[in-house]
Amino acid sequence: MPYLSTAPLSIEELLAEVAAPHSGGTCVFLGTVRDGPDDGGVTAIEYSAYDAMAEAELDRIVSETRRQWPEARVAVRHRLGLVAAEEASVAIAVATSHRADAFAACRYVIEQVKQRLPVWKKELRADGTATWVDPSGHPSMVGPQ
């Protein structure tokens, strides 16, 4: 199942994927393109990825989540290409029997995505400039090894 998509992300699709009779709590997280006061007029972000690795990494993250919360149903999508401000770049849905596990597992997925996913973003601004986003300020080691 592909985790990466160039089309707008559908929350309904993710909810349908995780729905199950035994689930009592479903947690949805959306990461959206931001143009905050310190972001300098961001109109859109262009996402690119090391596609094959991003798919493999998301598969590993989902597997780890299911190992840690065996009853959890997990769905995740990451957007690629041009994403306008306010649109979702990442969407995660996790359904479990009880809400505490749903929140915890959903949090696990997004934190792992931020740390490990080989995805890059170029911020496009209203003044015509574009910059690569470097959240860390410097390269750092990630991953299990």
Added chain:
Amino acid sequence: MNRVAGAVGTVRIRFFARYAELAGRSEGTLSLPLPATVSDVIQRIRDEWPGTSALPAQPLAALNLRHVRLDAPVADGDELAFLPPLAGG
């Protein structure tokens, strides 16, 4: 001579995002004596491929679709990618 078992390996190198811009290419292949590590590959391409000297000396690296440390060994036929600071989510 590239076929001598254990002597020389060929590695597919990939660059992404800003690193592809700096290197002026998104991929290439490198033959080098084995055993060798990811660090050895970095040193070789920084010396031999124009543009790649602009890459950091210790970038994030992925070998065959997994994050690895720079002291990880490379083998013939591996795909080695250099990753700018990750910005997913």
